[in-house]
Amino acid sequence: MTALIFFIFAGIAVFCGVSLVVQKHPIASALSLIGVMGSLAVLYLQLGGEFIAAAQMIVYAGAIMVLFVFVIMLLNAGAEGTSLEGSPFAKYLGIFLLAAFLGLISFIIQAMLPARPGVVFGEWRGGTALEIGRKLFTAYLLPFEVTSVLILIAILGAIVLARKEI
Amino acid sequence: MNFLILSLIKAAIVAFVLLTALAYLQWIERKVIAHIQLRVGPYRVGPHGLLQPLADVVKLITKEGVIPSHVNKLFYIMAPWMAVVLALISIAVIPFGPEITIGPVTTWMQLTDLNMGILFVLAISSVGVYGVALGGWASNNKYSLLGGLRSSAQMISYELPLGLAIAAPLLLANTLSFREMVNYQSGYWLGFIPRWNVIPEILGFVVFLIAGFAETNRVPFDLPEAENELVAGFHTEYSSMKFAAFFMAEYANMVTVTAVATLLFLGGWHPPFPEPYSDVIPILVFALSGLIALYHGLHPARRMDKFTLPAVGLLFLGIAAIFGLSLFVPTLKAILMALFWFCGKIGILLFLFIWVRATLPRFRYDQLMRFAWIFLFPLSMLNLFVTSLVVALTSK
Amino acid sequence: MIHNAVPTTWYLILSAILFGLGVAGFIYRRNIITVFMSIELMLNAVNLTFVTFSYELKQVDGHIFSFFVMVVAAAEAAVGLAIILTVFKNRHTLMIDDISSMKY
Numbered sequence: 001m002t003a004l005i006f007f008i009f010a011g012i013a014v015f016c017g018v019s020l021v022v023q024k025h026p027i028a029s030a031l032s033l034i035g036v037m038g039s040l041a042v043l044y045l046q047l048g049g050e051f052i053a054a055a056q057m058i059v060y061a062g063a064i065m066v067l068f069v070f071v072i073m074l075l076n077a078g079a080e081g082t083s084l085e086g087s088p089f090a091k092y093l094g095i096f097l098l099a100a101f102l103g104l105i106s107f108i109i110q111a112m113l114p115a116r117p118g119v120v121f122g123e124w125r126g127g128t129a130l131e132i133g134r135k136l137f138t139a140y141l142l143p144f145e146v147t148s149v150l151i152l153i154a155i156l157g158a159i160v161l162a163r164k165e166i
Numbered sequence: 167m168n169f170l171i172l173s174l175i176k177a178a179i180v181a182f183v184l185l186t187a188l189a190y191l192q193w194i195e196r197k198v199i200a201h202i203q204l205r206v207g208p209y210r211v212g213p214h215g216l217l218q219p220l221a222d223v224v225k226l227i228t229k230e231g232v233i234p235s236h237v238n239k240l241f242y243i244m245a246p247w248m249a250v251v252l253a254l255i256s257i258a259v260i261p262f263g264p265e266i267t268i269g270p271v272t273t274w275m276q277l278t279d280l281n282m283g284i285l286f287v288l289a290i291s292s293v294g295v296y297g298v299a300l301g302g303w304a305s306n307n308k309y310s311l312l313g314g315l316r317s318s319a320q321m322i323s324y325e326l327p328l329g330l331a332i333a334a335p336l337l338l339a340n341t342l343s344f345r346e347m348v349n350y351q352s353g354y355w356l357g358f359i360p361r362w363n364v365i366p367e368i369l370g371f372v373v374f375l376i377a378g379f380a381e382t383n384r385v386p387f388d389l390p391e392a393e394n395e396l397v398a399g400f401h402t403e404y405s406s407m408k409f410a411a412f413f414m415a416e417y418a419n420m421v422t423v424t425a426v427a428t429l430l431f432l433g434g435w436h437p438p439f440p441e442p443y444s445d446v447i448p449i450l451v452f453a454l455s456g457l458i459a460l461y462h463g464l465h466p467a468r469r470m471d472k473f474t475l476p477a478v479g480l481l482f483l484g485i486a487a488i489f490g491l492s493l494f495v496p497t498l499k500a501i502l503m504a505l506f507w508f509c510g511k512i513g514i515l516l517f518l519f520i521w522v523r524a525t526l527p528r529f530r531y532d533q534l535m536r537f538a539w540i541f542l543f544p545l546s547m548l549n550l551f552v553t554s555l556v557v558a559l560t561s562k
Numbered sequence: 563m564i565h566n567a568v569p570t571t572w573y574l575i576l577s578a579i580l581f582g583l584g585v586a587g588f589i590y591r592r593n594i595i596t597v598f599m600s601i602e603l604m605l606n607a608v609n610l611t612f613v614t615f616s617y618e619l620k621q622v623d624g625h626i627f628s629f630f631v632m633v634v635a636a637a638e639a640a641v642g643l644a645i646i647l648t649v650f651k652n653r654h655t656l657m658i659d660d661i662s663s664m665k666y
Contacts, residue, residue, distance in 0.1 A: 006568045010576045017580050020603060021587040026595050027241070027303070033599050034296070036580070040606055043573070047617040052625045054285035056609075059632050062292025064602070064639045066322055069296070071643045072595055073303050073315060077656050094590075102582050106575040113574075116618065118567030124617055128281060129342055131622045132629070140626050147633045154637035161644035 002121045005046060009039040024079040026072045030065060037061040047119060049127035176277050177258075184257060188417045189219035195520045202524040213474045223410075231406040234305075241304035246404065246411035249297025253418035256290045259283040260425045261344050263435050263504030267497055274345065275504065283344045284336065287426055288329060291381060295321045297415060298383075298390075302400035314400035316531055317383055317390030323538040324380035324387075330546035331374040334553040335363040335430045348434030358440065362433035367553070371431040373546045375515075378423035380538065382416060385523040389531050424515040432511050435504035445499075448489045448506045456482030573614040580607035592657050594649070598642055605635050 016035035023029050037060050044053040136144055193208065193215065200207025208215025233242065263275035280286050295318045302314015336342065339350035353361045364371045380387040390400060401412050428434060437444035459479030466472050489506070492498040529537065580603060587600030609628045616624025646656075653661050 001566075003566050003568050006572065010572075013576065014579055014583075017583040017603060020596075020599060021583055021590065026593055026599075027238075029596050029599055031241075031300075033602060034293075036603060036606060038293075040610055043576075043610065044613050046568075047573070047613050049613045049616070049625050049628075050280075050282050051285070052609075052613060052628055054282050054289050055629060055632060057289035058285070058292045059636060060602075060606070062289065062295065062325075063322065064636050066295055066299070066318065067639055067643055068595065068599060068602075069299055070315065070318070071646060073299070073311065075595075075647070075650050075656065077593065077595060094586075098582060098586055102579050105578045105582070106571075109574050109578065110571045113571055116570055118569045119573065119614075119617060120567045124620055126620065126622050127616070127625050129285075132625055135622050135626055136629070139623075140630075143630055147630055147637075151633065151637050154640045158640040158644040161641070162647050 002046060002119065005042070005121070006119075009042045013039040013043075026077045027069070030068050030072060033068075034061050034065050037065070046121045047127075048122075048124040051127055051129045051132050172271065172273060173277065176273070180257060180277060181254075184254070184418070184421070188414055188421070189223065191417050191421070191516065192222070192413075193219050194516075195523070198517065198520045199524040202521070213470065213477075226406055226410040229406040231408065234403055236306045237403065238304045238306065241300050242403075243408070245297050245301035245304055246408040246415070249294065249301070249415035250411040250418070252290055252294040252297060253415040253422065256287045256422045257418070257425075259286050259344060260422070260429065261348065261434070262508055263501060266500050266504075275501070276345070279343055279345050282342045284332060284342050284347070284426075284430075287422065288325075288332070291328075291419075291422075292322075292325060294415075294419070297412075298400055301404070301412065305400070305403035307403055310400050310402045313390045313402070317400055320383070320387060320390060320531075320534060320538075321381055323535055324377045324542070327373050327538065327542040327546040328377035328381060330543070330550050331370045331377060332426075332430060334367050334370040334550050337550075337553050337557050338363060338366065344429050344434075348429055348436070351433040352436050354440055360433055360436060360438050362431065362436075362438075364431040364433075367431060367549070369545070369549045370553075371427070373542060373549065374427055374431065375518075376542060377546075378427060379519070379522070380534070382419040382423055384416075384420065384519055386526045386528045387534055389528055389534065420516065420519055421512070424512045424519070427515055428508065428511045435508040437503070437507050445493060445503065448503070449486050452482045452486035452489065456480070456486060570614060570618055574611060577607045577610040577614070580604075580610070592659055594646055594656050594658050594661070597658065598639075598646070602635060602639070605631055 013036050016032040016039070019032040020029045020036065023032060037056060041053040041056045041061070044050075044056060196218070197207040197215065208218040211218045211221045233239065258277040259280055261274060261276035261279070265272060265274050298321070299314050299318040302310045302312075302317065305311070305314075335347065339347050341347060341350070351360070351362050355361060359365070379385075383391055401409055404412060437447070456479045459475050459482060461479075463471065463475030463479055466475055489502060492502045584600045584602075584604035584607060587603065588597055591597055591600065609631055612624040612628040612631070614624075616622060616628075649661060650656060655661065
């Protein structure tokens with residue numbers, strides 16, 4: 001059951017990732033990225049990270065990607081034209097080399113890591129909001145405060161950059 | 167296997183009841199708005215217009231679904247279905263009642279209880295913005311694009327006060343699941359005041375409701391889909407089933423928002439005063455309405471009402487009898503009482519939504535955004551701050 | 563239901579594949595918004611690695627790292643998109659080949 005869900009959503013994630021890179025229109029790429037984020041949220045749920053899965057949907061897919069979609073719609077970014085004078089030979093060689101590189105990485109990852117029990121859905125339930133809250137406000141308090149200042153700076157920067165010049 | 171079959175049965179029941187309720191919610195809305203405006207509303211299709219939703223469904227299905235040639239076909243077709251699927255998914259975590267035992271099966275009246283049910287509802291409503299935004303953009307029409315962008319900007323702006331208003335009862339109850347939240351609100355202070363979260367969190371409740379109006383694009387926040395401002399906004403180019411899908415999504419969102427408000431603030435399915443006294447309320451309500459309908463059926467104002475009013479009166483008296491009978495059958499009593507109080511509270515909130523629609527004018531768009539960022543957001547933060555201060559000081 | 567375990571390396575391989583796709587999009591695409599979205603894809607892949615190792619070690623620190631990555635990605639997306647808007651206002655194009663010279 002765990003393996004079935006993993007394969008389905010990993011397949012959706014890879015398909016949407018490839019679609020992100022291949023699609024001509026930025027809106028299609030944005031929707032593919034939302035598809036990737038959704039399937040990754042399901043995988044986080046499988047790994048016991050329920051709060052992170054919800055945060056991924058609320059923050060990433062529900063706020064950051066909405067921002068991307070707004071900017072694409074406002075700027076009326078059309079589909080990309082034909083590509084440069086790159087030779088098709090280079091494109092196909094690039095795809096083959098990328099696949100070979102990914103295969104090599106997969107082999108190295110599999111060979112290096114020792115054999116472990118594997119992931120079973122529901123075996124580890126430590127990713128609740130309670131646990132994250134405890135760790136966040138005791139051990140990781142300084143990064144938490146620093147990131148809130150960072151967000152404040154980002155808000156100020158975005159407002160200053162995007163306002164109308166009067 | 168047992169869990170799977172049970173879940174399928176529950177899902178089928180909830181889906182059937184919900185879809186019927188959504189159709190008849192539209193009938194209720196039209197009738198209530200009509201009577202507030204001193205007219206009658208749908209009257210001819212079936213007795214008192216009761217078959218109007220059926221007629222609307224038939225009309226929308228058999229209408230020609232025009233797909234304009236200049237639209238982006240994939241997103242044009244995908245947007246309303248995304249909106250309706252996301253709107254209906256949030257019903258999965260909403261509990262309608264306590265744990266009940268029917269024969270050999272013991273189950274909660276809820277499709278599934280997630281540990282983070284409240285976050286799930288927030289996540290689905292965050293992603294639900296895309297249905298509207300894509301629908302507006304895919305129509306390739308400047309009014310639709312403006313309507314879609316304004317609507318999505320409004321929805322994400324009001325998610326902030328919504329989330330902060332939700333956070334305050336979470337602090338009180340110390341849990342993220344809906345079941346625990348309703349269990350926290352059981353019991354009574356001084357023996358008769360219910361422990362609902364609305365009593366300490368009245369400001370949070372008001373902020374949640376206002377943000378809920380804005381999230382579901384209802385008046386006074388419905389500029390993006392107003393018919394006389396933006397040529398119907400983001401659903402200008404939609405016809406037939408896709409248009410129906412957008413409207414079903416809007417009503418489903420309304421039901422979700424009122425259900426979450428009831429669970430978080432109004433105590434879910436718990437009655438407002440203790441058990442033995444509150445059991446007579448459903449019987450009283452239905453019996454009284456039945457008697458009033460029967461009385462008016464004797465000298466009706468319109469000729470048709472000589473049949474319909476006594477029929478309605480007898481129906482309500484029958485329901486009152488069922489409630490009275492259920493006092494002697496514990497399993498039936500648990501289900502019926504929980505459903506009565508939960509649906510009663512949702513019904514009152516839905517009536518509030520419809521009442522506001524008939525009464526208030528709509529906000530201009532900049533007034534709407536200013537209201538969210540300059541008034542509601544600091545107010546909900548203040549509410550959360552005071553709540554967390556009180557919780558931190560009183561829990562040692 | 564029989565729960566067969568999914569080896570942890572499969573999650574890491576998926577993360578590597580997504581990261582590789584993100585790098586490919588970053589290098590290959592010319593629309594500046596698509597380049598930015600490839601960066602977000604890379605960040606998501608790294609989040610998956612963090613959560614996987616958090617499951618491995620049965621500690622919640624990976625989730626907290628992932629949470630901070632999300633927060634920083636949000637801040638970066640806000641400022642980055644504001645910069646993209648300004649660049650579009652000045653250069654009237656979104657293709658990175660046409661924005662290549664500092665002098666306008």
